[in-house]
Each structure stands twice: as structure tokens, then as C-alpha cells.
Amino acid sequence: MSPDVDLTVPLPGRHRLREKLLALDSRLFEFAAEQHWPGGEPVLPRLSRSANHGVLWFATAAAMAASRTPRARRAAVRGVASLALASLAINTLGKRSVRRPRPVLDPVPLVRQLKRQPITTSFPSGHAASAAAFATGVALESPGWGLAVAPAAFSVAMSRVYTGVHFPSDVLAGAALGAGAAFAVRGLVPTRAQLGPPPRPRADAPTLPDGEGLVLVTNTAAGSAERVRALQGLLPGVEIVECEPEDVRAELEKAAARARVLGVCGGDGTVNSGAEVALRHGLPLAVLPGGTLNHFSYDLGVEGARDLAEALTRGEAVRVDVGRFTSGERRGVFLNTLSLGVYPELVRVRERWSHRIGGWPAGVLAALRVLNTDRHPLQAEVGGRPHPLWLLFAGNGTYHRMGLTPGRRLDLADGLLDVRVVHGGRRPALRLLAAAIAGPLTRSPVHAAEQVPRLRLDGVAPGTLLAYDGEVVEVSGQVTVDKMPQALTVYRPAPLT
Numbered sequence: 001m002s003p004d005v006d007l008t009v010p011l012p013g014r015h016r017l018r019e020k021l022l023a024l025d026s027r028l029f030e031f032a033a034e035q036h037w038p039g040g041e042p043v044l045p046r047l048s049r050s051a052n053h054g055v056l057w058f059a060t061a062a063a064m065a066a067s068r069t070p071r072a073r074r075a076a077v078r079g080v081a082s083l084a085l086a087s088l089a090i091n092t093l094g095k096r097s098v099r100r101p102r103p104v105l106d107p108v109p110l111v112r113q114l115k116r117q118p119i120t121t122s123f124p125s126g127h128a129a130s131a132a133a134f135a136t137g138v139a140l141e142s143p144g145w146g147l148a149v150a151p152a153a154f155s156v157a158m159s160r161v162y163t164g165v166h167f168p169s170d171v172l173a174g175a176a177l178g179a180g181a182a183f184a185v186r187g188l189v190p191t192r193a194q195l196g197p198p199p200r201p202r203a204d205a206p207t208l209p210d211g212e213g214l215v216l217v218t219n220t221a222a223g224s225a226e227r228v229r230a231l232q233g234l235l236p237g238v239e240i241v242e243c244e245p246e247d248v249r250a251e252l253e254k255a256a257a258r259a260r261v262l263g264v265c266g267g268d269g270t271v272n273s274g275a276e277v278a279l280r281h282g283l284p285l286a287v288l289p290g291g292t293l294n295h296f297s298y299d300l301g302v303e304g305a306r307d308l309a310e311a312l313t314r315g316e317a318v319r320v321d322v323g324r325f326t327s328g329e330r331r332g333v334f335l336n337t338l339s340l341g342v343y344p345e346l347v348r349v350r351e352r353w354s355h356r357i358g359g360w361p362a363g364v365l366a367a368l369r370v371l372n373t374d375r376h377p378l379q380a381e382v383g384g385r386p387h388p389l390w391l392l393f394a395g396n397g398t399y400h401r402m403g404l405t406p407g408r409r410l411d412l413a414d415g416l417l418d419v420r421v422v423h424g425g426r427r428p429a430l431r432l433l434a435a436a437i438a439g440p441l442t443r444s445p446v447h448a449a450e451q452v453p454r455l456r457l458d459g460v461a462p463g464t465l466l467a468y469d470g471e472v473v474e475v476s477g478q479v480t481v482d483k484m485p486q487a488l489t490v491y492r493p494a495p496l497t
Contacts, residue, residue: 048159048162064079069304083133085184086181127156132175140191207315214239216240218241245270252273268291314493318413320412323483338393340391340460340466391420417483454483457479
């Protein structure tokens with residue numbers, strides 16, 4: 001190669017192609033400016049302004065989250081995360097890589113033009129990138145919600161050409177970058193559909209085409225009347241039994257005597273009672289999520305009435321593990337978690353206040369009160385050696401999430417307890433925070449995590465509190481925690497293949 005060749009000078013053919021593309025872009029811009037779009041003048045400029053700084057999309061995400069459906073909340077979070085990544089890419093790389101001037105506004109009618117014109121470079125369109133990122137992110141988690149927000153996203157992108165602030169190629173490049181950001185977020189944080197539960201042991205269960213044979217006991221205090229009505233609309237033959245919290249166990253026993261399938265709707269404690277009765281009577285269990293968190297049903301793949309109705313009408317069910325604990329004469333089962341240490345006291349304080357100020361405020365108040373109280377760690381022997389512990393957590397199955405708080409379980413029949421502990425020492429609040437930050441570390445000075453089939457604690461002081469699935473009891477002496485593998489049959493829709 002000759003040393004006299006200047007590689008920074010574009011080749012003639014490439015230069016001509018670039019000029020042709022720019023000329024085509026300008027002609028398309030002028031063509032759009034000449035068109036009369038019915039209803040565009042009063043709507044599109046306002047819509048374009050509403051998307052400034054992502055305000056339109058944050059408001060949309062808030063409205064989706066307010067729907068109180070888990071899929072909508074996940075879609076909203078994914079949409080916002082995709083928007084954030086697209087905005088970061090636009091502001092750090094996109095606007096600085098191609099310094100293209102804005103279009104000349106002469107062909108654009110004055111009534112369409114924005115009152116405040118952007119001063120940044122034209123390529124690529126940040127509004128189009130944000131719109132495409134949010135809509136694509138939402139659609140990847142929930143196609144239904146994605147279809148609902150797509151018209152607004154398309155209109156925002158088109159409004160940038162309509163108001164004269166971008167060339168068409170600016171909008172296309174921005175939209176492509178935004179969609180790419182959404183797929184990048186999915187690569188980092190897979191959707192629930194990508195992380196679908198593995199094929200669990202299938203179970204034989206009755207097929208109930210119209211719900212006849214299902215007796216569903218619902219806790220009226222859970223505020224789940226709307227979901228129960230939705231299930232009854234899908235399965236008119238289902239028998240609904242409504243009761244107060246103190247009557248749940250008695251009504252479950254009565255229902256089990258006449259049901260082919262025992263159903264339950266409520267919070268963790270209600271579902272726990274349903275599982276215990278179903279185990280005792282050898283019945284399959286149908287769980288309709290009706291509490292605040294609904295960890296078990298969501299991990300199972302049942303997020304609402306439609307999911308449960310689909311499983312019941314097709315007879316689709318699986319076998320899942322059930323956790324079990326014993327301490328002297330005290331014994332119980334759990335579907336989600338069991339814990340000792342500061343958390344059971346937090347649960348007791350939270351329940352005392354939740355009826356007055358609500359669950360989440362009561363939880364915050366309880367945490368502040370428990371962690372700021374002068375106390376000593378739990379003293380227990382593990383493997384014959386004494387261990388002071390601020391917290392011991394045992395999950396029914398392996399949880400996948402950063403930190404100590406329960407996350408998602410990908411397998412409810414893995415035969416393992418997910419055991420995590422925070423070692424004793426001064427200042428429990430700091431140690432608990434450090435353990436939460438440590439997350440996946442299996443060993444640290446304050447935190448340890450292991451997956452085991454069985455756990456035994458000795459020397460537990462009388463009156464020690466133990467929390468399981470939202471219930472709190474007192475234990476002492478020896479506490480044994482183990483699993484009943486694949487002991488419970490539960491309805492769940494078959495995963496898509």
C-alpha cells in the first residue's frame with residue numbers, strides 16, 4: 001500500500017452513495033411536511049412534548065404497575081430499564097458520533113412546530129429510541145401490554161418528523177437503537193418466559209372442565225374477591241366458600257370431606273393451611289393467588305384465575321416438595337420459607353400494625369423497631385458447635401436472587417433447603433445489610449449460604465420465635481428442618497414448548 005494514500009478521505013463511490021441517501025432523506029422529510037395528517041395538528045405536537053425526558057413512559061409504567069397484576073408490573077419495570085439503557089447509549093455515544101444538524105423548518109407549517117426547538121444534534125432521535133425501547137421491553141415481557149403501548153410509541157416516533165425536529169433516518173436509527181437496548185436488557189435479565197420452570201414431575205389429577213368438584217376456600221380478609229369472581233366466571237361449577245381468617249382451617253377441613261380438588265385463595269398463611277389439609281386428605285391442591293406476595297403460586301406459574309382455570313380444565317398438575325419442621329411436640333409444614341432470629345419478631349410486630357396502616361408501612365416500621373432495639377443474637381448449636389445467629393433462613397427449594405430476601409425458585413421439587421444465615425455479632429442492622437449486599441457469596445465474615453436436604457439445630461432457648469409462611473410459633477430445644485420430596489400435587493398450566 002502506498003504511504004501517500006489518505007484513509008480519512010471517503011472513496012468517491014461511498015461519498016456519492018452517502019449524498020444520495022442524504023438527498024433521499026431530505027426529500028422524504030419535505031414530502032412528510034407537505035402532507036396533511038388528519039388529527040395530527042392538535043395531537044402529535046402535544047404527544048411529542050409529553051415524551052420529553054421520558055415523562056410519558058414513566059407515567060405509562062406507573063399506570064401498568066397500578067393494575068396489580070405481576071406480569072404488568074414486570075413489563076413496566078422491563079420497559080423502564082430498556083428506556084434507561086437506550087437513553088444512556090443515545091447521550092453518551094449516539095449524539096456524539098454523528099453531529100448532524102437539525103432539518104430546516106421552512107417546509108413545516110408553523111402550527112406543527114414545537115414552541116421550544118431542540119438544540120442537540122439531530123442523529124439519532126432520542127424520543128424514537130425511548131419510545132421503541134419502552135414498547136419493545138414491555139412486549140418482551142407481556143405481548144398484550146406491548147400491543148397496548150405500541151400505538152403511542154409509534155405516534156411519538158412519527159411526531160418527531162411531523163413537527164420537523166428530525167429527519168426520517170434519525171427516527172429509524174433511534175428506533176433501532178431503542179429496540180436493541182430492550183433486547184440487551186433481556187440478555188442481561190431474562191424474561192420469565194425464558195426462565196420457565198423446568199419440567200417438574202407430572203402428576204395425575206382430575207380434569208374439571210367447568211370446575212365441578214373443586215371447592216375453593218377464600219380468606220375474605222385477603223381482599224381477593226375480584227380474582228375469585230374471575231375464576232367463577234371461567235369455571236361456573238366451582239363451589240366458593242368465603243370465611244374469616246380464624247375460620248379458614250375449619251372450612252378447609254369441611255371442604256376436603258366433599259371435594260375432588262381442594263382449592264384455596266389468600267395469603268401465605270391461608271395457602272399453608274390448604275397445603276396441610278390437602279396433604280392429610282390426599283387431595284390435589286388448586287392455589288389461586290390472593291395475597292400480597294404470592295411467592296408459591298407465582299413460582300408455580302399460576303399468576304391469576306385464567307392460569308388456574310386452564311390447568312384445571314386440562315388436568316395439568318405437578319408434584320412439589322413440602323418443607324417440614326419439628327421441635328418437641330411442635331411441628332408444621334411450609335411451602336415458602338422458615339426463619340429464626342430477628343425476622344420472626346419483625347413478622348409479629350408487622351402483623352400488629354398492618355391492620356391499621358397497611359402491610360408495607362407496617363413492615364418498614366417493624367424493621368426499624370426490631371433492628372434498633374438492644375438485643376442478643378440467637379444461640380444455637382449446629383453440627384455440635386455453638387453458633388450465635390442474627391438470622392437463619394431456610395427456603396423450600398433454591399431461591400435465585402441477590403441478597404437474603406426470597407426471590408424466585410425455578411424448581412419446586414429439587415429436594416433441597418436453601419439455608420442462609422447471618423452470623424451473630426454487634427450491630428445486627430449493619431450485618432444484615434452487609435449480608436444482603438454480599439448476595440450470592442456463599443461465605444463471608446457475616447453471611448453463609450448452603451443448599452442441604454436437612455438441617456438440625458440444638459440448644460435453642462425456650463420461647464424462641466420461628467416464622468414459617470407468615471405464621472409465628474415458639475420453639476425450643478432441638479429444631480429439625482427437612483423436606484417431604486414431591487409430597488403435594490398442585491395444579492399448574494403446562495409450560496409452553
